[in-house]
Amino acid sequence: MSVRIGIIGCGKITERASLPNLVNYKGKAEVKALCDIDDGRAKLMASQFRLNGVDISKDWKSVVKRKDIDAIFVNTPNYLHEEVACGGAAAKKHILVEKPITISNSAAANMIKAAKKNSVLLMVEQTQRFDPVHQAAKKFIDTEKLGKINMVKGRIGHAGPEYWAGGNEGWFSDKKLSGGGALIDVGIHILDLLRWLSGKEVAEVCANIKTVEKPFPVEDNGSILMRFTDGALGHFEASWTTRPYEVMTWLYGENGKIHTSIGSEKPVIASMATVGKGKDPNSLLEDVYPEIGPGSGWGSAVHYFIDCVVKREKPFIDGEEGAKSMSVILAAYESSEKGCWVKVKY
Ligand SMILES: NC(=O)c1ccc[n+]([C@@H]2O[C@H](COP(=O)([O-])OP(=O)(O)OC[C@H]3O[C@@H](n4cnc5c(N)ncnc54)[C@H](O)[C@@H]3O)[C@@H](O)[C@H]2O)c1
Structure with missing residues (x-):
């Protein structure tokens, strides 16, 4: 099974960690959508990583609604992690959220609750x-x-x-x-x-x-x-x-x-x-x-998340773990x- 991914936020971590390690995970992961409020960044990433036919958008809500996506990468600035992750969970997408999980205890609790309620995996990318x-x-x-x-x-x-x-x-x-x-x-x-x-x-x-x-x-x-x-x-x-x-x-x-x-x-x-x-x-x-x-840390984290989705296995760095560090x-x-x-x- 190839896990179909939508990436929300196409800045530096997407360029340096997410995309290189998704495109090299051949047959296991497929990037279906790139989203950034600056759609120039999303287009640049699509051309840099030769992602022909990938969906480009500015609105993360339209990405999480897509039927051809299994999981989202939340690579936005920290304050948006909660909103995007909860929206993704509500749309039944598995979630890999960048560190820090978010910026308040209540926001982290909402993310954990949303993932549980919708039976989706929530992993925090603590790459070290x-x-x-x-x-x-x-x-x-x-x-x-x-x-x-x-x-x-x-x-x-x-x-x-x-x-x-x-x-x-x-x-x-x-x-x-x-x-x-x-x-x-x-x-x-x-x-x-x-x-x-x-x-x-x-x-x-x-x-x-x-x-x-x-x-x-x-x-x-x-x-x-x-x-x-x-x-x-x-x-x-x-x-x-x-x-x-x-x-x-x-x-x-x-x-x-x-x-x-x-x-x-x-x-x-x-x-x-x-x-x-x-x-x-x-x-x-x-x-x-x-x-x-x-x-590498970045590569292993991305591949581990994909493997967890395939096996429906709870990641060892899940929402609760990420929330404790925060x-x-x-x-x-x-x-x-x-x-x-x-x-x-x-
Ligand atoms: N694991 C690591 O080693 C590591 C390293 C660096 C950054 N990070 C984390 O990655 C996340 C992103 O950091 P970055 O360095 O890529 O930042 P960045 O500023 O380079 O990229 C963020 C992108 O999100 C986009 N964005 C903002 N609001 C948006 C919205 N509403 N919808 C869609 N896109 C939106 C911005 O336009 C920008 O392109 C942060 O949480 C950061 O802490 C993790």
Whole structure:
């Protein structure tokens, strides 16, 4: 079966992630409609990816009504995710929505409810989980060789949305449209990754966020302390002033630690300590380099969603999971405003 797709929002993520990985999934996925309020973008994407005969439109409501579409990709600015996803669900289309799932707890609840009511799949594209480096780390962590994990930290940073969006940061720096700055844009990637790698849930956060460099009304950097429900501690940083791009995690357990760093020569290292009676756990037993599989985060996420639709299988990063990560980010904004620790409202 070939899954028939309508893409709503034909900007950068459609050009760089969705379309390349749909057209290369031959026989499994077929792009039927491209929609953007700027139909020039939709037409450009159709010609760039040689999608002859694809439907071009400006109105997402006409796309979700189409009988020849099984699923939609919601690739619009963040504030529109709820409206488009709920409309898609009502029209019985499966949904792959870009991160962050949306920008409020009530909007996320509406999306989850709409998907359930209409028996359609809702997946949130938290692509860091799919990066082969992070998949390798997760596989190692799941062996439980590290013992109980008691401390985690992560950092994600790039040069800012203006470098992604071709010189104009656009809606990314308008809080009403985006939900915030670096924290909700990239912080949600690293926070979601830490939640998934550790298997822990964040109970409360204390945030330190600021616009330190850019002429934007939203924060360009954030540093967030976390307390997990199991008593472990954590910390993550999100930045729009980091050059070059980086994504890093560290997880510390009773028997050793694991470090990931995208783009480095050895992107996953698990360092095991000499533990046990009479041993000195400060000394290294061995460094382990978990095997990293092929592919890319963006590609694997798109292909995984298509496979879930074919099998009617609930994605492991579903609406509830996406909403949990967003709730932590919203609590961090509240903490920054109030200047105190804030409990995450799930
Ligand atoms: N997973 C990732 O790694 C990743 C990376 C970048 C962006 N994103 C997410 O992807 C989404 C889109 O980001 P982008 O970088 O492509 O932004 P973009 O500004 O490049 O593209 C958004 C597109 O949506 C269109 N649009 C706006 N309103 C619309 C409407 N009512 N109907 C149809 N189209 C509409 C715009 O005209 C624009 O072409 C965001 O949620 C963003 O957070 C995810």
